[in-house]
Amino acid sequence: MKERLDVLLVKLGMAESREKAKALIMSGIVYVDGDKEDKAGTAFLDTSVIEVRGSTLKYVSRGGLKLEKAMTHFDVTLEGKVCMDVGSSTGGFTDCMLQNGAVKVYAVDVGHGQLAWKLREDKRVVCMEKTNIRYVTPENIEDPIEFSSIDVSFISLTKVLGPVKNLLKEDGEIVCLIKPQFEAGREKVGKKGVVREKSVHLEVIETVIHYALSIGFSVLHLEYSPIKGPEGNIEYLLHLKNCQSEGSSPSMEVNPEQVVAYAHEELSAGR
Numbered sequence: 001m002k003e004r005l006d007v008l009l010v011k012l013g014m015a016e017s018r019e020k021a022k023a024l025i026m027s028g029i030v031y032v033d034g035d036k037e038d039k040a041g042t043a044f045l046d047t048s049v050i051e052v053r054g055s056t057l058k059y060v061s062r063g064g065l066k067l068e069k070a071m072t073h074f075d076v077t078l079e080g081k082v083c084m085d086v087g088s089s090t091g092g093f094t095d096c097m098l099q100n101g102a103v104k105v106y107a108v109d110v111g112h113g114q115l116a117w118k119l120r121e122d123k124r125v126v127c128m129e130k131t132n133i134r135y136v137t138p139e140n141i142e143d144p145i146e147f148s149s150i151d152v153s154f155i156s157l158t159k160v161l162g163p164v165k166n167l168l169k170e171d172g173e174i175v176c177l178i179k180p181q182f183e184a185g186r187e188k189v190g191k192k193g194v195v196r197e198k199s200v201h202l203e204v205i206e207t208v209i210h211y212a213l214s215i216g217f218s219v220l221h222l223e224y225s226p227i228k229g230p231e232g233n234i235e236y237l238l239h240l241k242n243c244q245s246e247g248s249s250p251s252m253e254v255n256p257e258q259v260v261a262y263a264h265e266e267l268s269a270g271r
Contacts, residue, residue: 002043005032005050014052023062026227029054058099060116063092066225066237067149070175071100074221074239078102082143086133086164087152091119097149098124106141108133134163144169150176156183158211161240165215168242174217178236179229180204192231198260205236205256218243222254224263234263 003011006021009030015021022040024030030037031051032044044050059065070076079101085094088107095116097105105125107115112129119125128136133152138144145167152160157176164174180195183204189195195204209219221239229235236259 002045004040005030005037005042005044006040008044008046008048008050009052011046012050014050019062020057022227023057023059023065024052026062026065027057059092059095060119061090061092061095062227063089063151064096065092066151066177066227066235067093067096067175069223069226070237070239071096073223074175074237076147076173076175076239078147081146082106084108084141084145084148084164084167086148086150086160089114089151091116091125093149093151094119094125097147098122102147104143106145108136133160136163136167138167141167144172146172148172148174150174152177152182153179154182157208161208161212161217162215165217165242170242172242173220174238174240174242176208176238176240177225178205178208178238179233180235181229181233183208194231194233198264201234201236201260201263202256205238205260208238209254209256212238212240216243217241218252219254220252222256222259224259224267228267234267236260236263 006018009015009021010018015024025040028038029052032048078097081102082104083097083102084106086108088094088109094105094107106128107125108128108131110132115127120127146169148164180201181189181193184195184200188200217240220241223237225235225237
C-alpha cells in the first residue's frame with residue numbers, strides 16, 4: 001500500500017510529527033530508494049527504503065525554513081539585533097533568529113504552552129505568551145525592535161502591521177507572511193480553507209502592500225514561502241522597512257504577478 005512520504009517518516013519513527021517530517025523533506029535530506037525526494041505529498045510503498053541523510057532539522061519547527069529563505073533572498077542580517085517573533089507558536093522563527101546572531105528575541109503569541117522548551121530556557125528569549133500583539137506598546141518591552149517577523153493566523157496583516165510598526169526602530173525591518181486564506185473575503189476561500197486562484201493571491205498581496213505603504217513602510221522584497229501552509233495554501237514572504245521620515249527609504253520594485261506565477265509553478269505538485 002502506498003502512503004504519503006511525510007506519513008511514512010512518522011510511522012518509521014524518523015520524525016516526531018508530520019510537521020517535522022515535512023521540514024526534513026523540505027531540507028533536502030530525505031532519500032527514497034536512493035533518490036532525494038522533496039515533496040511531502042508524494043506516495044510511496046511502505047516497503048521503500050527511506051533514509052534521512054546528514055543532520056536533521058536545524059530549527060524547532062519548519063517555520064524556521066521560511067525565515068531562512070527570506071534572510072537568504074532578501075539579504076537580511078540579524079547579527080547583534082534585538083528582534084521580535086509575532087505569532088511565535090513553537091518558535092521556528094525565533095530559533096532561526098538566534099542561530100543567525102540575534103541577541104534577544106521577544107516571542108509573542110496569543111496562545112500558551114507552545115514555545116519549544118529549549119527556547120523557553122534560553123536567556124535571550126522573552127516569552128510573551130497569552131499576548132495579543134495589537135495591544136503591545138513600547139512601554140511593555142525593554143527595547144526598540146530592530147527586526148520583526150510576523151506569522152499570524154485568523155487575522156489580516158492589516159490589523160497587525162500598525163501595532164508592530166509602533167514597536168520598531170526607525171529603519172527597522174519586518175518579514176511578514178502573507179496568507180491568502182486569512183486575507184481574502186470568505187466568498188473567495190474554497191473548501192478546507194484553501195485559496196487556489198492566482199487572481200485572489202495577487203489581490204491580497206497588492207492589498208497588503210498598499211496598506212503597508214499607506215502607514216509608512218517601504219516595500220523591499222517579495223517572495224513565495226518555500227513551505228505551504230495547512231491544507232496546502234501557498235503563502236508569501238514580504239520584506240518591509242520602517243520609514244519614520246517621509247521619503248527616507250523609497251520602495252523597491254516588486255512584481256507580485258510574477259511571484260504568484262512562480263509560486264504556483266513551483267509548489268503546485270503535492271508539496
